[in-house]
Amino acid sequence: MDLPVRPPVLPMLAKSVPAVPDSTDYSFEPKWDGFRAIVFRDGDEIELASRNTKPLTRYFPELVEALRAALPQRCVVDGEIVVARDGRLEFEVLQERIHPAASRIKLLAEQTPASFVAFDLLALDDVSYLDEPFARRRAALERALTTGDAVHLCTTTADPVVARDWFTRFEGAGLDGVVAKPLTAPYSPNQRTMLKIKHARTADVVLAGYRPHKTSTPQKPLLGSLLLGLYDGDQLQHVGVAASFTAKRRAELIEELAPLEVPLEEHPWGRWAEFLTANPDRVPGTQSRWSQGKDLSFVPLRPERVLEVGYDHMEGRRFRHTAQFKRWRPDRDPESCGYDQLEEPVSYDLRDVLGG
Template identity: 55%
Template sequence: MPSIAPMLAKAVDAVPESDSVEGGLAYEPKWDGFRAIVTFDGSTVEIGSRGAKPLTRYFPELTDAFARLLTSPCVLDGEIVLRSGEPGNERLDWEALSARIHPAESRIRLLSVETPAMFVAFDLLELDGASLLDTPFGERRSALESFAGELGAPLHVTQLTTDVELARRWLVEFEGAGLDGVVAKPLAAPYSPGKRVMLKIKHHRTADVVVLGYRVHKSGAGVGSLLLGLYDSDGVLRNVGGASAFSDARRLELVDELAPLVAHDESGAVVHGETERSRFSSGKDVSFVRLEPSRVVEVRYDQMEGDRFRHTVQFSRWRPDREATSCTFEQLEVPHLYDLSRVLA
């Protein structure tokens, strides 16, 4: 069962009007999970990811559910997500979802029971052996609703609207349930594997953070990424993530800019540290050059996951006017809680 590369989205600053695209736009919540292409041939299920990493073995509860619930051979495009929290106050749980990618089969089976995942479908690419890739999205969506709309948990069909004002409300409200933004899809567009046809709208925020250190670029020359921190209510400086994506020239400039801040021990040697290892950093160099925590930088970010930035943030500008100790968690915008069950309804 050959895998289809998922269609992608390009970022825009705001939710666009529906008539800004010929044929109009439809809007969906942007789920924060693992993008997945599910292929079912009538008996066997395969789950492919955006990065071509097979996900089938990590989610046995989903493969069992697909084999049980799907009534015809098909190819579905959607997102694997995981929920946590008490009923009436549930949200997406990225950390628990990430933990599902584990090398041990016994651990995978245990987690499939303790923290079961669900699949939110948002496109139907093939049905009964007939490709729908050239079919306009509006028609594919109708086919998806007819085919999968009533299958039941752990399979869900995402909400959709053509009301731009409702989509703008979703952008604000659904973040409280752990969602990532809104996606706008041209109703008349065919499915274009690997191409950025859809539009994604995410939150744009800034924060002033302390530079804790830097990692040397994998090339061995220049700064690969900056390590960033914020002070908690007890005055403890905590690592909250990193900023990267610097040009070759900028990486070298940063080494010189940060040189006066490099920490040295009593012998004059440069002080290094290590960040915590995870299953994703296994085998990678997690060392960094430690800096005196006095330089403040403004960064752009979309959302937090616990006490860390959910994604790598973007460097905006230095803030020489800010004292490092003034950079606290209190400056961060906290979204209002929103029950995930209402998003799935």
């Protein structure tokens, strides 16, 4: 490709802050929950590169055609690939597109077509925009992009009051929070020059088991992640995992939790041992298309201990990301830890976000 900015390019990143800054020095926009992608176009040639510069083009054939219609002949654009269903983003559905079979990709492209949300411009024609301030990059992007059903221009605001409103309302459409971009900053690949504000919540969950760490050995056992559950009526459902412990703490937890170990057939999740393939709840001990050959077995524990974890938001009936261990809750009864404690986001139609 003969472009002023050529692949590979690592995208500009964001650092977490606790709240939307009360400043007009930023451009605020929704934080999309999809695949970050930089699009390179040189005539009919289009390449989609992931956050870690891996090729995504073959997985989204319908986007290639849409981008040809929407983008200038020669450009580099930063954005997000998303899949929407029933008025909200569906990351799980998006993940299904990373599949080795071309026939499967073609089918999914027809059944659950992806969209591209453009939010930054890195190059246009023979000009690199990397050193231009974001305000100029955004203005040039607005002039250059032709939007359509599958290609959208990310909505923005310079008003922090509006951004705080988006932070609350847009979550119901499956969005992840808000991003703040300094209006005068250049595009700095792989640098955390932007700000991101994500939802932070806590929940009391039941400890139901653990998986050994990938470096665990019989001589030096180490805990990898805690398996978490919530009660739905009298059924203990798998809701996610908590990880990120120090090496010392991983060893201590193995000893601390040993008295709770039980045979799988005596555990509430024992019935899941019969499953051999992935299932909608992604329960422990099952295989998935992402983990062929990977050992997903777990050590069952009597569901007697409760812990408080931090999480950002839910995806269906599970935590979207790995939860953060906060503290043990010896004052809580495991049976009292249900889904009713979780905060429900305001319902919001994604079409309203894209049309803003």
